[in-house]
Amino acid sequence: MKMSAHGAALDYAGDHKQELLDDLIALLKIPSISTLPEYKEDLEQAGTWIADRLTSLGFEKAGLLPTEGHPVVYGEHLKAGSDAPTILVYGHYDVQPPDPLDEWVTEPFDPQVRDDNIYARGASDMKGQIVASLRAVEAMVHSEGLPVNIKYMLEGEEEIGSPNLSAFILKHAELLASDFCLNCDSMIQDPETPSITYTLRGLTYFELRIRGAKSDLHSGMFGGAIDNPANVLTELIAGMRDKDGRITIPGFYDNVRPLTEAERQEMVSKPDSWWLEQTGAKSLFGDEEYSANERATARPTFDVNGLLSGFTGEGSKTVLPARAMAKISMRLVPDQRPEEIEEKLRAYLTANSPPTVSWELENLSSCLPSISERDSESVRAAIKAFDAVWGKKPVFTRQGGSVPVVGLIQDLLGVESLIMGFGLPDDNLHAPNEKQHLPNLYRGIETYIHFMHEIAKGA
């Protein structure tokens, strides 16, 4: 590899591993939690940290562009000339809340290296990927120069469903014009198995609120005569899936595109033991017509993400609660659409909620599922880049998560996304003890360098 045209960039990357760690620790220390309003200034601080780094790498217009919510980090490096391809690099600098706090081995915003991993909220999702891409750019800038034009667009609201991103993209469509998008918010199969994600599940996420009496009641005085919204909530939710995890909202599967036998054959399946080891669950769950891997990536789901009602402190309080709330979400697969699923959910609630209570359903976020082209120029470049670093071709995988921006960028800018990041499936995303495997990042930087050069050559 050192003999390639970009050997100097690879050498630079190899010589500056400590700086990767320093950068990562600096960025991970900033609690840029977009879900909680009290972290607004931390979001700005994280965005500014990245924008300053872009400036120091010779990017122009580098800074924070406002939205109705948290700002977008933008910066452009267009010195490769108008004949060279232009890549829009997408990522997000916000992170999930760290709770439950008591399950973290070390503090979520005090990054710690143990073995080959760095532990902190956002390490894998996705500050690790942002820093890897910046270090790849730095390696090229400090050696042969960037062979392509690059525009960075890093949002601060991915973890709250990107509520202001489409308005932002529409407003700045000209600025963001590019040949394709490199989406770094992703992972590979395992440290020795590079992979390219070709499908993503969609998502639709709701808060369901049930209201009974005008205020909490004494369960001894009113229990039996007045309905209990917490009981009703459990009944409504229980009615939406069966014991095998099949969703029983009428019509839910109407638009699910069946998996072809060929697709099922080529899917790289993790063994059942992997799922159990990763999660510590007692046993696997779900419709046995499909493998665990298929159920987690290629089939839709219905999950309760939160429950709250009545008295939840220590001890007992004999309250008949006035209200009960659930956060519920469905992962969607092609060709389901969030608005169609919301309609079916509302029809179910209308048909099944008893006259004793009232209900309210709020859609908190939604995004379309997506399937990408598998023989584009960017995919061919990615295959060569992975091969150069790992010595093997990547496998194609479906990803169970949702990356709303992929559909959005396709819709609004008319470009495809190549999804290439270097997290791992066991990184504890959105959970305590989130980590990033550091060797993945070192290889990731090399892969990005190879990739940019393959793109420049026209793969």
Added chain:
Amino acid sequence: MKMSAHGAALDYAGDHKQELLDDLIALLKIPSISTLPEYKEDLEQAGTWIADRLTSLGFEKAGLLPTEGHPVVYGEHLKAGSDAPTILVYGHYDVQPPDPLDEWVTEPFDPQVRDDNIYARGASDMKGQIVASLRAVEAMVHSEGLPVNIKYMLEGEEEIGSPNLSAFILKHAELLASDFCLNCDSMIQDPETPSITYTLRGLTYFELRIRGAKSDLHSGMFGGAIDNPANVLTELIAGMRDKDGRITIPGFYDNVRPLTEAERQEMVSKPDSWWLEQTGAKSLFGDEEYSANERATARPTFDVNGLLSGFTGEGSKTVLPARAMAKISMRLVPDQRPEEIEEKLRAYLTANSPPTVSWELENLSSCLPSISERDSESVRAAIKAFDAVWGKKPVFTRQGGSVPVVGLIQDLLGVESLIMGFGLPDDNLHAPNEKQHLPNLYRGIETYIHFMHEIAKGA
């Protein structure tokens, strides 16, 4: 009434209404919340306030007697002589937590009088009743003297299920020896309808905890392959009652003593409109074989008192929670027993919980249902006392709530309880804006004075 032997006591009570209010406000200001450990000192302060008052009324041995938890207020006034009856006055000086705080019109521990009511946590349950009994004693002490011997036993743990009361009673059985117990923790039907409670429902209260993966997971990565304990919790709870409120835990009704036609005839039923007005519920709920009044007082129930799982803040977090918790309780009627119900609940959970999760059930409190003798000396005295003050005989009512101490005192001291307090069914017990109707307390003081004299005469 002024012509009776105890006219001076009644006059004294009439002349000191302001002091009732002053006393009540002083006691209500102390947040003696037994559920929450941080209020330990407030409990002690409330107990001391009452003990000091007993001392000033000439009670001996007045003070706080320790238990494993919060202390018991004790004091005895035995100057009526060994031929006079001895009454054990039972009550509790602890209160429920005030949450949800934002639904209170005025602060829960800053008592405020509006119209004829005083609003504060504990106003009706049951500091109002304690203060009324003390004011009745004061009126007699300051006039003709007490015609009976009185022992006060006021616990500080009623709202957490009286975990240390049976040990206390056993230890002090000799000290507590009496002819019967006057339990002031109660209410009358409405301001113009005095009533005597002759049955109480029992209670058994649990925390049910479901555990799935070892930590919270990303619902995109694992949803579909790994079960969700919050979904499982809703399914288990939903399976325990049907849409008419009938409990479907196998065998749950086995030991329910059927209501006789005669009992049903004589039950004073509040109209359906009363239940709707009191609660603001959209419609009534429950098995239509029984009236709302019967369902709330003479039939068992199953209620969810609290739910907690996953992410419950603002916005969305796509978490697949590792744990889910529910507080659930059943009101029991004769001849159900808490330990029998727990056994049936455990059998249900064993049979119905899926292999994907583990569950844990903790019993947080339990008490037996009770039915009292309706033609005892104390009941006859109470009828005469109510008649003297209200000009009408009391009705007999069933109460839907649970007063564990009634069964306990019967078991351990061998004496019956007369339940006589002056709250109202719409006092918002255990809920925001708890209140006490002040005219009820003025009449209550007079009723207690008449009652003590009727007892002294041998009703």
